[in-house]
Amino acid sequence: MACVSCVLGIPGTGKTQFCLQLSSLLKREFCDSSVLIVSYDSLIPAKEEELLINSSINDPKLSEWKNRRRRIVNAVGGLLGDFFEKQEFANEEMEEIRTSILAQNKIDKSLRLNKNLFVIIDDNLYYRSMRYEYFQVARTYECGFCQIYLNCDISIALQRNTSRMHSVSEEVIKAMANKLEEPLPDKSQWEKYSISICTSFEVTDSELSKTTELIRTSIENPFQQLNEIDEEIKQNSRQISNTNIIHQVDNFLRKAAGQLIKQLNCYTVLQSFIITHFLFPFKGKSASQINEVNTARQTVLKAVKSGYLILPSELTTLVETGLIVNASKSDKLKEFLLEKLKEQLSKC
Numbered sequence: 001m002a003c004v005s006c007v008l009g010i011p012g013t014g015k016t017q018f019c020l021q022l023s024s025l026l027k028r029e030f031c032d033s034s035v036l037i038v039s040y041d042s043l044i045p046a047k048e049e050e051l052l053i054n055s056s057i058n059d060p061k062l063s064e065w066k067n068r069r070r071r072i073v074n075a076v077g078g079l080l081g082d083f084f085e086k087q088e089f090a091n092e093e094m095e096e097i098r099t100s101i102l103a104q105n106k107i108d109k110s111l112r113l114n115k116n117l118f119v120i121i122d123d124n125l126y127y128r129s130m131r132y133e134y135f136q137v138a139r140t141y142e143c144g145f146c147q148i149y150l151n152c153d154i155s156i157a158l159q160r161n162t163s164r165m166h167s168v169s170e171e172v173i174k175a176m177a178n179k180l181e182e183p184l185p186d187k188s189q190w191e192k193y194s195i196s197i198c199t200s201f202e203v204t205d206s207e208l209s210k211t212t213e214l215i216r217t218s219i220e221n222p223f224q225q226l227n228e229i230d231e232e233i234k235q236n237s238r239q240i241s242n243t244n245i246i247h248q249v250d251n252f253l254r255k256a257a258g259q260l261i262k263q264l265n266c267y268t269v270l271q272s273f274i275i276t277h278f279l280f281p282f283k284g285k286s287a288s289q290i291n292e293v294n295t296a297r298q299t300v301l302k303a304v305k306s307g308y309l310i311l312p313s314e315l316t317t318l319v320e321t322g323l324i325v326n327a328s329k330s331d332k333l334k335e336f337l338l339e340k341l342k343e344q345l346s347k348c
Contacts, residue, residue, distance in 0.1 A: 001219050002083060002117040003144030004076070004134050008125035008183075010176045011168045012157030013150040014199045016041070019122045022148075025208055026118050026215070033116035036079065036105050040123035041166070043072055043100065069130070072097055076119055077137040083111040084141055118215070126180040128191075135190045135223070144218035146193040147183045148211055152200040193218040249304050252337055257297040261290050296344035300337065 005022075007015050016039065023035040044065075075097035082098075102108070111117055125131050131147060138145035154177050161167050183194035195214050197207050 001115070001143065002080060002119070002141065003146065003215050003219050004080075004119045004121065004138040005146050005148060005215060006121045006123075006125055006131045006134055007148045007150065008123065008131065008180075009150035009152075009199070010124060010126070010154070010157055010180060011173050012160040012164070013152050014160070014203070015122050015150055018148075018150060018197075018199065018203060019120050021203065021208060022120060022211060023118075025212055029212055030116050030118070032114050033118060034083075034107060034111050034114045035118045035120065036101055036107070037120045037122055038072065038076060038101055039104065040069075040072070040121075042104055043097065044068055070133075073133045073137060075101065076121070076134070077140065079111065079119070080117070080137065080141045080143065083117045085112060086141070124176055124180075126176050128181040128183075128188075131183075132190065139223045142222045142224060144193075144215060144220075144222055145190075146195070146214050146218040147191060148214075149183055149194065149196045150199045151182075151196060152198060156200050190223065193221075246301075246305055248333075249337060250301055252334065253297045253301055253341065256338060256341055257293050260293045292345065296341055299344050300340045303340075 007019055007022075009015055019037050019039075023037055026035050027033055071093060075094050078094050078098055079101065121134055123130070135145050154174070157177075158170055158173060161170075161173060182196070183191045185192045185194040193214055195211060197203060197211070
């Protein structure tokens with residue numbers, strides 16, 4: 001049996017120490033097991049992460065950062081494939097990451113020689129989408145998946161950070177704290193095996209035991225591959241898609257862009273609209289202006305997808321809980337996105 005456990009939290013919450021404690025406990029409770037701690041601090045330099053937290057959405061380094069993270073996810077998938085004897089490594093880059101993970105965990109033998117495999121992801125994982133990638137990997141091999149959210153007072157995290165060998169800037173920690181999307185086990189089907197542990201103080205044995213029990217439960221109830229999910233879960237997936245933030249934002253931006261493009265059919269109306277709402281000169285109807293509207297829409301959507309444009313928390317909650325059925329009916333969301341669209345158009 002196998003399980004992928006995502007340990008998330010901002011820098012300074014004690015993730016690395018917690019992962020070591022959890023690893024020791026798993027080895028004691030589950031005989032004949034291999035435990036792999038996938039430490040992002042060891043695989044991606046902290047300074048590189050820090051630079052990219054504050055980079056713009058058009059920064060080419062951002063794309064490379066995402067690619068590096070994707071390769072780590074793929075390497076973890078390959079390790080599970082190796083354990084289940086379903087996949088062999090052929091990609092040189094994936095083999096390098098795989099070798100690094102095994103070396104960091106001092107494993108020099110085949111994972112297939114043990115009955116159990118526990119993969120612990122040690123990373124900030126502040127976006128839900130980052131964790132969802134590991135859920136997809138776990139679902140592929142029908143193994144357990146769970147999330148362990150370590151939270152503590154930000155002042156304590158900042159204080160601990162100063163004593164770290166490779167400390168993170170205070171600005172980055174605060175930015176991560178603002179961006180962090182907590183697991184929603186009561187609202188999201190794939191996040192139902194999640195636990196929150198306060199690490200402002202020392203983690204107790206009881207809390208560690210609850211974590212191993214969560215892991216055991218997730219192993220006993222693995223998620224099936226998508227083509228085997230029953231109709232009820234498909235219906236839930238459709239509902240989640242309908243209330244998904246990106247889906248709603250995309251719908252609104254398309255409508256807003258469509259309305260602006262229609263305005264191009266009449267220069268007088270368009271000129272009045274631009275002067276009234278955007279306050280910048282507009283030189284009449286042209287194909288380039290239509291392209292500018294579409295480019296502005298795509299830029300705003302990309303910013304939301306990448307996390308560099310953060311929706312106000314109250315709007316995020318409304319969308320995730322399904323209280324906004326259609327984004328265009330939410331005045332606050334409408335005003336927020338329209339303002340961002342204006343900002344992008346003013347740069348054209």
